[in-house]
Amino acid sequence: MANHVLYNEYHATTATVRPAWGGTLSHEQVRRAWRKLCGVAGCTCGGPAGERPVGVECVRYGAVDAENIYKIIPIT
Secondary structure (H helix, E strand, C coil): CCCEEEEECCCCEEEEECCCCCCEECHHHHHHHHHHHCCCCCCCCCCCCCCCCECEEEEEEEEECCEEEEEEEECC
16 A cells, blocks of 8 residues: 555644555554644644645544554545
């Protein structure tokens, strides 16, 4: 699966993620992206990964072993 760049227009930051096959991201990948994109406790500038949608969006897909799994969804 190809890398995806998530953007946060509010903070003018980017984070590159590499989803697993099927476009899923682990809970830890989402946490790392959030720390790079926003990282401000209580901020509501973006989605679960801190992204402020430009091109792709990160959405909760399910849970495995009590950890959330997220999926990259292209915005058209």
